Amino acid sequence: AQSVTQPDIHITVSEGASLELRCNYSYGATPYLFWYVQSPGQGLQLLLKYFSGDTLVQGIKGFEAEFKRSQSSFNLRKPSVHWSDAAEYFCAVGEDSGAGSYQLTFGKGTKLSVIP
Amino acid sequence: ETGVTQTPRHLVMGMTNKKSLKCEQHLGHNAMYWYKQSAKKPLELMFVYNFKEQTENNSVPSRFSPECPNSSHLFLHLHTLQPEDSALYLCASSRHGGANTDTQYFGPGTRLTVL
Numbered sequence: 001a002q003s004v005t006q007p008d009i010h011i012t013v014s015e016g017a018s019l020e021l022r023c024n025y026s027y028g029a030t031p032y033l034f035w036y037v038q039s040p041g042q043g044l045q046l047l048l049k050y051f052s053g054d055t056l057v058q059g060i061k062g063f064e065a066e067f068k069r070s071q072s073s074f075n076l077r078k079p080s081v082h083w084s085d086a087a088e089y090f091c092a093v094g095e096d097s098g099a100g101s102y103q104l105t106f107g108k109g110t111k112l113s114v115i116p
Numbered sequence: 117e118t119g120v121t122q123t124p125r126h127l128v129m130g131m132t133n134k135k136s137l138k139c140e141q142h143l144g145h146n147a148m149y150w151y152k153q154s155a156k157k158p159l160e161l162m163f164v165y166n167f168k169e170q171t172e173n174n175s176v177p178s179r180f181s182p183e184c185p186n187s188s189h190l191f192l193h194l195h196t197l198q199p200e201d202s203a204l205y206l207c208a209s210s211r212h213g214g215a216n217t218d219t220q221y222f223g224p225g226t227r228l229t230v231l
Contacts, residue, residue: 004158041224042225043223043224044159044206045222046219046220090159092159102210103172104159104161105158105161107158108156109158
């Protein structure tokens, strides 16, 4: 069964600083990988996803992630963090459930705090 | 984002109550999902419906009973819950196909407290 590890529970960065959130996965086949963001009291919003091709994936809000098969990692990055990026970030791996739907397995999340 | 709506947003219930959570998607999708988000635990998939048929039941206790009358609506019927069932319940939908061609869109969730 697939699993996702986000080693950092809570990260604090200063506004304008760069950001990297770590994600490691365990999955036997080619993984479908996702990053979601959840603001307080809100549902999850998709930032970006990887399924094949270029290992550097661009997403919304200036985020990008790089898939490294040799390290089983899919780390999320942003060159300059804004105060509005404060939220909780979830990495997930997807697996086809069959019959036109798929199952997401999520990490425990990393809460990002931004210092003005 | 109003693509997936959930009602109510907050619910407090006793262990002997019966209540229902509602999810509606306005995206024309064919697959719908229930997830449970507890404090300090990863999001857990509970149920999957595709074209109104349940395709996944992730070993969920029978006190949770899903219903999908059509591709736009998904319900989660609750009865005789336990305090440990207190959590944020998230609904999601996706158009069809595997993860590489599809995206799950999430609602804002229902914050459930069981007393």
